[in-house]
Amino acid sequence: MPDAAGGPEGxxxxxxxxxxxxxxxxxxxxxxxxxxxxxxxxxxxxxxxATSEHDYPGLKSRYVTRVHTVxxxxxxxxxxxxxxxxxxxxxxxxxxxxxxxxxLVLLAEHAxxxxxxxxxxxxxxxxxxxxxxxxxxxxxxxxGVPTATGMMVGPDTSAAxxxxxxxxPMVLKPCSSYRPGHAKAKTAASILAxxxxxxxxxxxxxxxxxxxxxxxxxxxVGVSVLAREGRVRLAWQHRRLxxxxxxxxxxARKGEPVDPVLLxxxxxxxxxxxxxxxxxxxxxxxxxxxxxxxxxxxxxxxxSLPLALAGGADFPLELWRQLTxxxxxxxxxRIVLARKKSLQGECERLGAESAxxxxxxxxxxxxxxxxxxxxxxxFDGWAKDDPGPxxxxxxxxxxxxxxxxxxxxTAPELPAAPxxxx
Numbered sequence: 001m002p003d004a005a006g007g008p009e010g011x012x013x014x015x016x017x018x019x020x021x022x023x024x025x026x027x028x029x030x031x032x033x034x035x036x037x038x039x040x041x042x043x044x045x046x047x048x049x050a051t052s053e054h055d056y057p058g059l060k061s062r063y064v065t066r067v068h069t070v071x072x073x074x075x076x077x078x079x080x081x082x083x084x085x086x087x088x089x090x091x092x093x094x095x096x097x098x099x100x101x102x103x104l105v106l107l108a109e110h111a112x113x114x115x116x117x118x119x120x121x122x123x124x125x126x127x128x129x130x131x132x133x134x135x136x137x138x139x140x141x142x143x144g145v146p147t148a149t150g151m152m153v154g155p156d157t158s159a160a161x162x163x164x165x166x167x168x169p170m171v172l173k174p175c176s177s178y179r180p181g182h183a184k185a186k187t188a189a190s191i192l193a194x195x196x197x198x199x200x201x202x203x204x205x206x207x208x209x210x211x212x213x214x215x216x217x218x219x220x221v222g223v224s225v226l227a228r229e230g231r232v233r234l235a236w237q238h239r240r241l242x243x244x245x246x247x248x249x250x251x252a253r254k255g256e257p258v259d260p261v262l263l264x265x266x267x268x269x270x271x272x273x274x275x276x277x278x279x280x281x282x283x284x285x286x287x288x289x290x291x292x293x294x295x296x297x298x299x300x301x302x303x304s305l306p307l308a309l310a311g312g313a314d315f316p317l318e319l320w321r322q323l324t325x326x327x328x329x330x331x332x333x334r335i336v337l338a339r340k341k342s343l344q345g346e347c348e349r350l351g352a353e354s355a356x357x358x359x360x361x362x363x364x365x366x367x368x369x370x371x372x373x374x375x376x377x378x379f380d381g382w383a384k385d386d387p388g389p390x391x392x393x394x395x396x397x398x399x400x401x402x403x404x405x406x407x408x409x410t411a412p413e414l415p416a417a418p419x420x421x422x
Contacts, residue, residue, distance in 0.1 A: 020046065023120075023320065024068075024084075024093040026107075027051035027058065028100040030249065031344065034058030034381065034389055035305040036097055039316035041065075042385075048091060050084065057381060057396065060388035066091070073106055081110055088118060095120045095323060097301075097316070101177040104300045105131065120323060122277030122299045129273045130297035133211050134175045143272060145265045146293045150213030157212075159199040166214040169193045172201050173247075173296075175209050189247040191215060216293045218284040220250065223258060223266050224302060225281070226318050230274035232267055233322075236313040238304045241339060244348045251345030253304045254338070255311045259285075262292060269297070276322075278315055306380040307340045343372050343379045343393050362404060369398055 023040050027033045027049045034057075037047045041063025048066040049059060052073075059067055068087055073080040087093065097120045098104040107119050108127055121127070129139050140147050149166065152175075162170060173189030192198045201210075220240035225232045235258050242252040266281045280302040285292040301315065308315060320326065350364045372394050376382040381390035 019092045019094045021324075022046040022048065022065075022091060022093045023095050023097060024048045024050055024087060024091070025097045026073075026099055026103040027053070027056055028103060030100060030303055031056070031058055031342070031380065032099040032301045032303060032305055033097075034061055035309055036099060036301060036316045037061055037063045038383060038386060039309060039314055040320060043317050043320075045320065048087070048093065050087060055396070057389045057393035060392045062386050062388060073103065077106060080106075081113065084114060088114070094118065095320065099301055101298065101300065105176075120277070120319060122275060122279065123273075126273040126275040126277065126279070127299055129269075130279065130299050132175050133173060133296055136294070136297055137211065139269065139272060140294050143265075143268045145268060146291075148213040148216045148293045150211055153202070153210040153212050157202070159195055159202055162198055162212050163195055166212060168195070168198075169215045170198065171213040171215055171247075172198070172210050173213070175211060188245075191246045216284050216286075218286045218292070220295075221259070221262065221283045221285045221292070222253075222302065222304060223262050223281045223283065224278070224304075224308060224313070224315065225266060225270065225275075226278050226315055226322070227270045227275040228322055229276055230271040232263075232270055234313060234315065234318055235263060235266070236308045236311065236315075237262070238307055242341075242346070242349055244345050245352055249303050249345060250342075251349045252339060252341040253307055254340075255307050261290070265294065269294075275299075278319055303342065303345075304340075310338070310340065339378065341379050343368070343381055343390070343397065347397055362401065365397075365401055369394065369401065 021044065023045055025033045025036050025047060033049060037049065037058065038061065041047050041061070046065045047063055048068055049064050050068045050070045051059070052070055054067070054069070058064070068083075070083040070087075071079040084096065088096065095118055096107065096114070098107050104121060107114065108121055111119055111121070129135050134152055137147050137150065148171065150171075151165070153162070153172070169191050171189055171191055174187045177187060190197075190201060192201060220243070222238050222240075224236045224238070226234040236255070237258040238253045238255050240250045240253050243250045262281075262283055262285075269275075269281065270279075277299060278301060280298045282295040282298070283292045284295055305315065346368055347365055350368065351361060372379055372390070376387070376390055377384075379390060381393045383390075
């Protein structure tokens with residue numbers, strides 16, 4: 001069976017060339033599917049969305065042609081696969097796009113059954129190297145790409161040993177963000193500041209399948225690429241400005257010129273695994289010295305994709321063209337230094353930083369929602385030609401805030417100091 005991308009995909013695309021230009025996007029709550037739907041829909045490609053949830057604001061997009069109800073893939077995987085099989089056959093979808101770690105892993109695991117030629121996933125070698133963080137560390141070491149000092153955690157590894165080797169704080173992260181059969185869609189890394197926290201994590205039975213690393217202070221930087229047979233065709237860089245928790249997804253970011261040092265490391269990794277497809281290489285960089293380490297690689301579309309699209313880096317459409325052999329170009333995005341926020345992500349961040357129902361916490365979120373009304377273009381969900389998703393997201397969040405305000409004792413008080421817009 002040929003890979004879904006790279007040289008052999010041309011033959012697979014030819015075999016399916018009689019199919020109409022239709023794509024099926026797997027909807028996940030991170031909202032990436034909206035950016036994919038807009039990208040493809042604007043190019044005249046019909047977009048269907050497969051989901052078990054119907055309250056996603058992105059489903060209000062004018063570019064979503066059909067919404068298919070499917071079983072939840074985490075708890076009813078076999079039925080979900082049957083549903084995808086049926087949808088691809090009935091509606092003749094040319095490509096299926098995952099938008100999360102879990103949907104990517106499941107599509108890759110069942111690629112033979114589904115037909116790898118219709119899956120918008122990277123080649124097998126890239127998935128094997130980047131889906132496992134321990135394997136990514138080994139490859140980076142071979143290529144001279146810097147990573148944090150670390151080790152695999154074994155069943156007999158003690159908290160005292162880890163603290164002696166890496167000090168505090170330290171990072172513990174799972175080798176794989178998602179493993180088939182698990183109830184959670186993604187398991188995040190943890191930054192542990194005390195000996196007790198390290199001991200508790202190990203005692204929970206998470207000792208096996210974990211990587212421990214020395215904490216590297218710095219800022220989160222992502223270099224996103226589209227590659228073909230190990231050569232980068234399109235590159236884009238963003239910097240995190242805020243995140244939901246210390247190791248959670250970014251909630252605010254800005255675009256910036258691609259750092260040639262980071263791109264050199266990315267190109268080495270891409271070439272080593274002959275990557276064909278999209279991937280986001282996450283780094284942590286010291287803003288003063290420029291020193292950096294590779295954190296992880298995600299072989300799927302990423303949360304800051306709306307910012308990349310705003311900068312002219314149209315990754316979904318270029319991936320479609322690459323996989324369907326529609327046309328190949330050498331796209332060069334313009335650099336847009338504007339900032340964008342995830343409205344849902346910022347609400348979660350503010351709720352995590354202050355007690356959700358305290359007057360200050362409610363006021364912060366009310367101010368954020370006011371900004372989303374006055375300056376909608378600053379948020380991921382907004383598009384001038386497709387305002388529906390942003391309005392629906394705003395409606396849902398405003399409804400939640402109003403319900404909290406109706407509870408006794410939760411009326412927000414005005415802050416003592418003048419407020420400045422973010």
